[in-house]
Amino acid sequence: MDGSILVHDLVKTYKGDVKAVQGVSFEVAEGEFFAFLGPNGAGKSTTVQILTTLVKPTSGTIQIGGVDVSEQPENVRWNIGVALQETGIDPVLRGRELIEMQARLFGFTKKEAKERAAELLTLVDLNDAADRPCGKYSGGMRRRLDLALTLVHKPKILFLDEPTTGLDPSNRKAIWKEIKRLNKEEGTTIFLTTQYLEEADQLADRISIINEGKIVASGSAEELKRTLGFDAIQLVFHEREEAERASEVLRDIGENIERSREEVTVYTENGTQILSELVRMLDEHHLIPKTLNVKPPSLDDVFINVTNEQKEKERA
Numbered sequence: 001m002d003g004s005i006l007v008h009d010l011v012k013t014y015k016g017d018v019k020a021v022q023g024v025s026f027e028v029a030e031g032e033f034f035a036f037l038g039p040n041g042a043g044k045s046t047t048v049q050i051l052t053t054l055v056k057p058t059s060g061t062i063q064i065g066g067v068d069v070s071e072q073p074e075n076v077r078w079n080i081g082v083a084l085q086e087t088g089i090d091p092v093l094r095g096r097e098l099i100e101m102q103a104r105l106f107g108f109t110k111k112e113a114k115e116r117a118a119e120l121l122t123l124v125d126l127n128d129a130a131d132r133p134c135g136k137y138s139g140g141m142r143r144r145l146d147l148a149l150t151l152v153h154k155p156k157i158l159f160l161d162e163p164t165t166g167l168d169p170s171n172r173k174a175i176w177k178e179i180k181r182l183n184k185e186e187g188t189t190i191f192l193t194t195q196y197l198e199e200a201d202q203l204a205d206r207i208s209i210i211n212e213g214k215i216v217a218s219g220s221a222e223e224l225k226r227t228l229g230f231d232a233i234q235l236v237f238h239e240r241e242e243a244e245r246a247s248e249v250l251r252d253i254g255e256n257i258e259r260s261r262e263e264v265t266v267y268t269e270n271g272t273q274i275l276s277e278l279v280r281m282l283d284e285h286h287l288i289p290k291t292l293n294v295k296p297p298s299l300d301d302v303f304i305n306v307t308n309e310q311k312e313k314e315r316a
């Protein structure tokens with residue numbers, strides 16, 4: 001079994017006609033770092049649960065390492081590592097005990113299980129807390145323990161469902177470092193879901209953006225930014241009310257406009273060309289921004305634009 005993932009026309013409809021995944025197809029090559037990016041409720045967790053054999057798809061085919069998931073789920077389970085958002089770890093057990101138990105489940109002898117636990121505890125920097133009940137761990141320590149548990153059997157493919165949600169920046173960076181190392185040094189294929197654009201931008205070779213159960217854009221972070229072909233004119237006002245008025249005044253000047261609190265972003269094909277017109281319009285309405293920047297698009301901008309485009313298509 002190799003480390004590839006092949007998904008064709010995956011559909012999942014839950015009871016009550018909830019269309020969680022609506023015809024998703026993608027390929028991940030062995031050793032690739034792939035990120036599945038999307039807002040809340042987009043269908044990321046459902047996809048991971050299907051790929052990792054925990055939920056049955058309504059239709060579609062999935063091959064993990066060339067093995068059909070619906071035909072040989074056991075075989076797939078032995079070759080993948082899965083860290084889900086909610087893990088049912090018994091809080092009374094100690095980190096070391098848990099890793100050793102997991103290793104025993106994967107057929108390690110007692111001695112091998114002890115050695116593997118010691119190795120992994122060092123790897124995820126949990127030596128000091130190894131013999132404390134994991135119910136007393138902080139959020140970051142729990143995530144690092146989750147990661148260690150998924151690595152026990154040296155899986156070829158690692159599925160990580162929002163591994164850094166709720167972590168502070170330093171814990172987030174520590175998890176990033178470890179996932180990156182696994183991918184680069186051990187050649188582990190990584191399938192990561194995230195709501196954090198920066199995470200996908202920093203880590204992934206390739207990204208697919210999923211929204212309302214459909215893939216709306218795919219490519220490397222750089223490709224996604226390039227294909228957008230837009231500049232972002234970012235205006236920050238002193239007051240939120242000014243930003244609200246500005247987004248009304250500038251509604252038709254660019255291709256798309258977004259407002260968040262005191263900030264307004266206008267997306268346009270050529271930022272510098274429309275700049276004088278934009279300033280004149282603001283001036284006419286006595287609106288003076290605190291700062292004004294024209295910048296190439298970020299992954300955030302790509303995300304906003306592709307998800308908006310989809311909404312518009314659905315309205316049409």
Ligand SMILES: Nc1ncnc2c1ncn2[C@@H]1O[C@H](COP(=O)(O)OP(=O)(O)OP(=O)(O)O)[C@@H](O)[C@H]1O
Nearest residue numbers: 014015018020038039040041042043044045046047
């Ligand atoms: N077991 C279930 N039964 C019914 N509906 C479900 C179930 N699990 C998920 N859904 C619905 O399917 C859709 C996709 O949910 P999913 O959890 O896959 O999204 P997500 O992208 O992982 O979101 P988040 O980032 O919030 O975790 C949502 O509308 C959700 O309410």
